[in-house]
Amino acid sequence: MIFEAKEINLKNGIKAILKTPETTDAKMFLDNILTASGETEFLSRYPEDWEGFTVADEEKWICDNRKSENNLVIACYIDGKAVGSCDITFFKDMKSSHRAGIGIAIRKEYWNMGIGSAMFREIIEIAEKHRGTEILELEYLEGNERGKALYEKFGFKTVAVKPKICKLRDGTYQDLFYMQKEI
Numbered sequence: 741m742i743f744e745a746k747e748i749n750l751k752n753g754i755k756a757i758l759k760t761p762e763t764t765d766a767k768m769f770l771d772n773i774l775t776a777s778g779e780t781e782f783l784s785r786y787p788e789d790w791e792g793f794t795v796a797d798e799e800k801w802i803c804d805n806r807k808s809e810n811n812l813v814i815a816c817y818i819d820g821k822a823v824g825s826c827d828i829t830f831f832k833d834m835k836s837s838h839r840a841g842i843g844i845a846i847r848k849e850y851w852n853m854g855i856g857s858a859m860f861r862e863i864i865e866i867a868e869k870h871r872g873t874e875i876l877e878l879e880y881l882e883g884n885e886r887g888k889a890l891y892e893k894f895g896f897k898t899v900a901v902k903p904k905i906c907k908l909r910d911g912t913y914q915d916l917f918y919m920q921k922e923i
Contacts, residue, residue: 741760741805741806741808741809741810741811741812742760742806742812743758743759743760743812743813743814743862743866744759744760745757745758745759746758746759746862748854748858750818750853750854750855750858751852751853751854752853754818754853755818756816756817756818756823756855756858757816757817757818758814758815758816758817758858758859758862759814759815759817760805760806760812760813760814760815761802761813761815761822761825762802763799763802763803763806765802765815765822766795766796766798766799766802767795767798768821768822769798769802769815769822769825770790770793770795770798772822772823772824772825772845772847773790773825773845774787774790775787775847776824776845776846776847776848777789777790777845779847779848780848780884781881781883781908781914782880782881782883782884782887783845784881784906786909805827809830810829810830810831810832811827811828811829811830812827812828812863812866813825813826813827814826814827814859814862814863816846816850816855816858816859818850823846823847823849823850823855824844824845824846824847824850824855824856824859825844825845825846825859826842826843826844826856826859826860826862826863827842827843827844827863828840828841828842828863828866828867828876829841830867830870830873837872838872838873838874838875839873839874839875839876839877840867840870840873840875840876840877841876841877841878842860842863842876842877842878843878844856844859844860844878844887851886856890857890857893857894860890860894861894864876864894864921864923867923868923873923874922874923875920875921875922875923876896876920876921876923877918877919877920877921878891878896878918878919879916879917879918879919880916880917880919881905881906881914881915881916881917882914882915882916882917883914888917891919894921895921896919896920896921897919897920897921898917898918898919899918899919899920900917900918901915901916901917901918902915902916902918903915
């Protein structure tokens with residue numbers, strides 16, 4: 741799926757563009773997730789977990805998502821640089837086609853600018869129009885109070901907790917919180 745470019749104004753007055761990434765953005769997009777993965781304990785991977793994932797792999801991922809009827813990626817660009825992304829996967833099997841999963845990652849220096857809210861507004865609006873989608877779902881890791889606040893702002897509610905789902909470098913564990921929003 742493709743989200744056509746849309747200009748938005750962020751809280752600080754900076755203009756940003758929301759759009760589906762192009763294959764020519766693959767290196768920048770890969771660099772973005774590698775950076776974001778190293779800035780917080782709230783994403784599911786460390787930068788090292790991306791080892792072996794190449795620009796060609798990212799190009800294929802972008803191309804596959806652009807062609808897909810069930811996946812949409814919206815990236816946020818500031819001054820031509822990818823700074824975050826939000827994606828939605830519409831499940832297609834008969835028993836799960838009423839659900840869609842959402843993920844989000846934003847580089848730390850761009851937190852608190854309204855990027856997450858802008859991307860969520862667009863993703864939710866698209867989901868509301870998508871065939872048969874009734875439930876949106878996402879997960880967040882223990883301690884991610886900023887993420888939790890964003891999700892609750894958009895009507896998501898915690899419905900389950902998986903204990904000790906992530907083990908951090910220091911040996912401590914994080915629980916995973918599963919949230920849903922009915923649309």
